[in-house]
Amino acid sequence: MTTTDPQNPHPSPSGTRADLRPEHIRDAVIRLAGNSQDGIQSAGAMLARLAGRSSQDVMTYMTIPSTISGGASIFQVRVGSGDVLSPGDAADFLVAFYQHSYEDNIGFLREGGVLLYDSDNVQPDTEDKRFVHVGIPITGLTVEALGGTAKDKGKNIFVLGLLAKIFDFDVEKLKRLLNEKFGGKDESVLSTALMAFQAGYAYPVSNVLSTRYKFEPSEDTGGRAQVTMDGNQAIAYGLIAAGVRYGAAYPITPWTTVMEILRAELPKYGGLFVQCEDEIGAVSMALGFSYSGNLAITGSSGPGISLKTEAIGWATMAEMPLIIVNVQRGGPSTGLPTNVEQSDLNQAIFGGHGDSPRVVLAPSNVEDCFYIAIEAARIARNYSTPVFILSDASLATRLQAFDEPDLANLVVEFRPNLTPREPGFQPYPLESLTQHAPPGTRMLGGIYPTVTGLEHDEMGHPTGNPRLHTAMTAKRRKKLQKLASEIPTPEVFGDEEGEALIVGWGSTYGPIHEAVKTARAAGESLSSLHLRHLNPLPNGLEKIFARFRRIIVVEMNDQGLYGYGQLATILRARYCDPKISSLNKTNGLTFRVKEILEGVLK
Amino acid sequence: MSTLTASPIPEKLTKKDLTADHPTWCPGCGDFAVLASFYKMLERRQLPHENIVTLAGIGCSSRFPYFVNTHGGHFIHGRAVPLASGVSLARPDLHVFLFGGDGDAFSIGGNHLEHGARKNINLTYVIMDNSVYGLTKKQTSPTSPVGFKSKTDPNGAVDQPVNPMKKLITAGATFVARSHATQVNHMIAMMERALDHPGFSVVEILSECVEFFPGAFDPGNPRKGGEFRQIEEKKRDGTPEDELRHDTTDELAAYKLASETSPGYFGVFYESDRPTKNALEDRWIRAVQAKTGQSTALDLLQKTFDRMK
Numbered sequence: 001m002t003t004t005d006p007q008n009p010h011p012s013p014s015g016t017r018a019d020l021r022p023e024h025i026r027d028a029v030i031r032l033a034g035n036s037q038d039g040i041q042s043a044g045a046m047l048a049r050l051a052g053r054s055s056q057d058v059m060t061y062m063t064i065p066s067t068i069s070g071g072a073s074i075f076q077v078r079v080g081s082g083d084v085l086s087p088g089d090a091a092d093f094l095v096a097f098y099q100h101s102y103e104d105n106i107g108f109l110r111e112g113g114v115l116l117y118d119s120d121n122v123q124p125d126t127e128d129k130r131f132v133h134v135g136i137p138i139t140g141l142t143v144e145a146l147g148g149t150a151k152d153k154g155k156n157i158f159v160l161g162l163l164a165k166i167f168d169f170d171v172e173k174l175k176r177l178l179n180e181k182f183g184g185k186d187e188s189v190l191s192t193a194l195m196a197f198q199a200g201y202a203y204p205v206s207n208v209l210s211t212r213y214k215f216e217p218s219e220d221t222g223g224r225a226q227v228t229m230d231g232n233q234a235i236a237y238g239l240i241a242a243g244v245r246y247g248a249a250y251p252i253t254p255w256t257t258v259m260e261i262l263r264a265e266l267p268k269y270g271g272l273f274v275q276c277e278d279e280i281g282a283v284s285m286a287l288g289f290s291y292s293g294n295l296a297i298t299g300s301s302g303p304g305i306s307l308k309t310e311a312i313g314w315a316t317m318a319e320m321p322l323i324i325v326n327v328q329r330g331g332p333s334t335g336l337p338t339n340v341e342q343s344d345l346n347q348a349i350f351g352g353h354g355d356s357p358r359v360v361l362a363p364s365n366v367e368d369c370f371y372i373a374i375e376a377a378r379i380a381r382n383y384s385t386p387v388f389i390l391s392d393a394s395l396a397t398r399l400q401a402f403d404e405p406d407l408a409n410l411v412v413e414f415r416p417n418l419t420p421r422e423p424g425f426q427p428y429p430l431e432s433l434t435q436h437a438p439p440g441t442r443m444l445g446g447i448y449p450t451v452t453g454l455e456h457d458e459m460g461h462p463t464g465n466p467r468l469h470t471a472m473t474a475k476r477r478k479k480l481q482k483l484a485s486e487i488p489t490p491e492v493f494g495d496e497e498g499e500a501l502i503v504g505w506g507s508t509y510g511p512i513h514e515a516v517k518t519a520r521a522a523g524e525s526l527s528s529l530h531l532r533h534l535n536p537l538p539n540g541l542e543k544i545f546a547r548f549r550r551i552i553v554v555e556m557n558d559q560g561l562y563g564y565g566q567l568a569t570i571l572r573a574r575y576c577d578p579k580i581s582s583l584n585k586t587n588g589l590t591f592r593v594k595e596i597l598e599g600v601l602k
Numbered sequence: 603m604s605t606l607t608a609s610p611i612p613e614k615l616t617k618k619d620l621t622a623d624h625p626t627w628c629p630g631c632g633d634f635a636v637l638a639s640f641y642k643m644l645e646r647r648q649l650p651h652e653n654i655v656t657l658a659g660i661g662c663s664s665r666f667p668y669f670v671n672t673h674g675g676h677f678i679h680g681r682a683v684p685l686a687s688g689v690s691l692a693r694p695d696l697h698v699f700l701f702g703g704d705g706d707a708f709s710i711g712g713n714h715l716e717h718g719a720r721k722n723i724n725l726t727y728v729i730m731d732n733s734v735y736g737l738t739k740k741q742t743s744p745t746s747p748v749g750f751k752s753k754t755d756p757n758g759a760v761d762q763p764v765n766p767m768k769k770l771i772t773a774g775a776t777f778v779a780r781s782h783a784t785q786v787n788h789m790i791a792m793m794e795r796a797l798d799h800p801g802f803s804v805v806e807i808l809s810e811c812v813e814f815f816p817g818a819f820d821p822g823n824p825r826k827g828g829e830f831r832q833i834e835e836k837k838r839d840g841t842p843e844d845e846l847r848h849d850t851t852d853e854l855a856a857y858k859l860a861s862e863t864s865p866g867y868f869g870v871f872y873e874s875d876r877p878t879k880n881a882l883e884d885r886w887i888r889a890v891q892a893k894t895g896q897s898t899a900l901d902l903l904q905k906t907f908d909r910m911k
Contacts, residue, residue: 053911180909227910240903246692248684267887268894268902272691274883277717281684284677284714288688291675292696296688314678404907411900416693439655439673439689439696446619448651450667450674461623462668462676 022168022214027080029088030163032156033105034097036073039156044075045399046160046177051079052228052401053173056215059510060399061087061590072100081216085510085517087398089592095159096122097138106131114209116162118155134209136162145199146192154196161200168214171201224403231369231395235325236261238373239297241407243414244323245271246289247297248282253337254396255301255327262297279307283324287311290320291451293416293438295381299325299389302344303333309351312386314453316356316476319427319434321380321387323373328392330588339588340393342506343557345566348388349535355473357480359387360535364509366400372532374410381414383479384434390534392556394590395507420444426458427451430471433479484536489544494520494527497547500600502528503580504554505567508591512554515596524601534567542575551580552600554591559584615651617641622671632783632809632819633663633730639789640670640699640728646790647797655698657686659706662737663730663809666701680710683718683727690725691880697797698725705735708744708764719773719802721879726796727804730783731766732811733818740814747864750815766806767860771853771872777803778856778872783810784823785830788868795870801878822865833859833869 030047032040041062051058061076078088090110096102096117102124109115111130119135126133142158157178164174178197182190206212229237236258239247245266249259262273271294276282282298289296300308305326315322328344330336348360359379363372369391376387416438423445428434437449447459454462455469463469492501494516504512512528519526529544531537545551553568559582564572568582583599585591620641627633644654654672658664660679667674677685686700707715707729718727734752735741741754745766749758770778777799779792789807796803808819820826836847848869849855856872894902 049910225911227907229910233910237903237906240899243899246688248688265906267883267890268897269899270887270891272883272887274687274691276684277713280681281714281717284681284684285688285691287677288685288690289692290688291685292689292692294692310678311681318675404911407900407904407907411903413899437673440652440693441673442652446671448622448672448674450622450676452667452676453678454676 022212024216025213026082026216027078027084028093028167028213028215029076029078029091030093030095031074031076031091031105031108032095032097032159033072033074033101034155035101036071038073038097039153040073040075040097042181043156043160044077046174046181047077047079047163047169048399048401049177049228050169050174051077052226054170054215055217055226056081056401057084058228058399058401059084059087061394062397072104074101074105079215085514086593087510087590089594095163096124097155098122116159116209132209134205136203136205136208141199141203142196145195154192157193157196158200161197162203162205163200164197165201165203165205166209166212168212226401227404228399228401229366230257230397230399231363231366231391232257232327232397233261234366234369235363235373235389235391236265238370239323239377240265240269241370241405241411242374242377243412244295244297244373244377245269245414246273246286246294247299248274248276248285248289249298249300250276250279250282250304252279252301252304254329254393255299255304255325257396258299258325258327279304280311283308283311283322286322287315287320290315290322291436291438293418293436293440295321295323295377295414297323297325299323299327301327301329301337302331302335302347305344305347305351310353312358313352313354313356315386316352316358317354317453317455318451319384319476320436320451321384323376323380323387323389325389325391327396328390330393330586336588338393340507340590341557341586341588342390342392342508342555343566343586344390345505345534345555345557345570348390349570355477357477358535359383359385359480359483360390361387361532362390362506362534363395364506364530364532365402366395366398367402368509368532369395370405379483382433383483384436385479390506392507416440418442423447425449427460428456428458428472428475430458430475433482480536484539487533487536487538489538489540490529490531492527492529492544495525496527498525498527499548500526500550500552501545501548502526502552502554502596502600503531503567503571504528505531505534506555508554508556511591511593511596514593515600518593519597519601526600531567534570537570537574541571542577545575545577545579549579551577552583553580554583554596554599556585556591558586615645615648617645619651620644620671621669623668625669626665627662628813630812631662632732632807632811633666635783635786636663636728636730636789636807636809637666637669639786639793642786643790643793643797647794649697653696655689655696656701657682657689657698658701659711660737661703661706661735662732662811663701663703664706680706680712681714682706683711683714683723686725686727687718687721687723690723691883694880694884700725700727702727702729703736704729704731704733704743704745704764704766707731708766708769712744712764712769715769716773719770719775719804722774722776722801722876724800724878724880725802726793726799727802728793728796729766729804729806730809731806732809732815733763734811734815736811736814746815752814763863765860765863767866767871768857770804770806771856771860774802774876775804775872776801776874776876776878777870779803779805779870780866780868781805781807782819782822782830782868783807784819784825785868788830788832792870799873800881801874801876819865822868828865831865831867833867833871835870
């Protein structure tokens, strides 16, 4: 917790009475720890939405066990009045529902932090004076408030009420959120939720915790309202904004919610998303949609992407536009289905048979998931090529608040271009970009085109002609080289030159930026460069690299046989620069800021 | 789903307009007759040229799209059913024809065939079954009979072959027919009925591979001493003879009829008017859109974002 009162940095359990002036804070990390069926996700999500509505910056972090029901689960909300870049290295506030929740998570509470525990279920070590212990019989009070049923459902909402009181949250806004969440259901569900909330809010928490907190108003709201969503939602709505109306997929964690959203949403826009029999059927159907003149999306997580690989090779050869979303998880094989890893970069760039160049993009945060989906659609259409979006498990489930996009200027509509084509139309011209004539297009010269996975001439006729295979292979390569020249060189965060430059990609953006900020505040020379375009790479990176003495590529994958992570290996091969080194992590969890600082400043 | 402008048909569509590259098949291949029958059927039906789509997977017969001058696509092995399904679902204005062989349909693409049939996608699938892998030069196929000697079964095939009619009926295909590549008029009639059927319509055509399995379908060819036994369909004329004729809507009768495989029966085994996925999804889309009224994409997305504030 960053407080603005240096005289009183830590909350104190001592004898001050209730209703004192609240302590102003800029940033707090609240971790809720319970079991997966306790609804801590929904309570945490409501906190995140509340923060988003109050123009606070917010970031969440959640782990859900891959078991079907039950199992330990956490939800962490970090709310801040400035930029919130990472979910936080340590919690200021830990809410423990069970003894195991306490034992597993107490190590994450910072010294001076508050442990709020359910005294019906948890017996903490109260001798441990590093923490402020606040015991409240959460289970008993919830059961009491809800009319004495033996069930303890509603504990999550009770805790929400408690937190609302402690952090002086806007109660009316929270009640509105409860209304939105439960209002559509049976009336009794909403009234039960409100009762649980009131009970938590009315609890005389000041008897056991003397301090109350209040977030400072956010300094920069930019005049735009904030929207709060997770990365999978942001990808789905970005695709919708980009005019993508068709898609097909097969369920797999953590990709699935993208397809659930698109299945429900696309019909509103006159489109369709189909759940297929398998991953191969899904990519094939998506290619059928694209061939019909409607750029389509398929997606999956690592194992499913492996299955789609042959058809993606066809998309490269036939020059068919397609968006492939990979929400990465720990691998290989079934691996760590609910944990995060960035180990599918090689698969995205190189995971094809033959010389099969494809575009690979990676979003930096939840907001970027929205914008990168739009960019992917634009590239796929303009270059008639498959485009990968490499997201990951941490972005998929992380709720983040960001400035509402300027939809009026972003939303586009596309229809298949069935304008009759002039005589001499070529589906595969050597000297220009392919733009297919979808079926239904009249061919005024009387010759109808065939799209094909066989090597072909400019008309799409199969050929084994050696000169043509060379020329067509170059055609498919050159369009990505042309794309590279249109990608802006990314900007360095921090000084333009110096001792060390961190290079990152994907969801490590937040912790890397926070690490750079922290290091620079402490007088270190540290900068960072974040890559959103991984294939092709933007031009001009070598000039940036030349200005630093050390380049450290930070990524969540293994250091490989030769000591370098997947992006680091590609950068070393591309720039032949021995200054490039690697900082890797493969424990299935996101980078902590501290880990980055320790890794790069040694 | 898409707003499309109808194009007038300029003139009569002839075989000449529909002919593209010269087929690369071996002389004597049964597929030539299938191609000729397809041209004839299209000449007869006079569909708008630009709305005909010819798709295929991999195999000898899957070279079809190169020989037909229509919009076409040559996809990967076994996956042409979902490709064609995507085209069909997104574009109700098109006539989607899919061509392939027994390997594509019943082996590598078996799962897709089942689910295309189950979903009842509106398209016509012509399967040229030669009971051998010809493009790769004589390996056992899923319809090769037990005892068939191939390069992968030098002592004779031991695995029970797929029964295509039974597989299609149980999978839920809503038009299931069988023909023989030596019977041009019958092929045309079957393809035409398949075209007219709304839903997943399949015509399996026994098409001899003269190079690697010559004589495979002689038992069904009267000119080679065989018998071309056509299914007599019910005329529903109330006569006693009609009792004995085949009811194409009777799934069990169709299944029973399919039990005899060599030479077996030819004609329509089964047809059903179960709604297509195309129609069901379209109904859903219309219902959803009726609720949202005339909202533009921007209105709809803005409303969604307002809820996330």
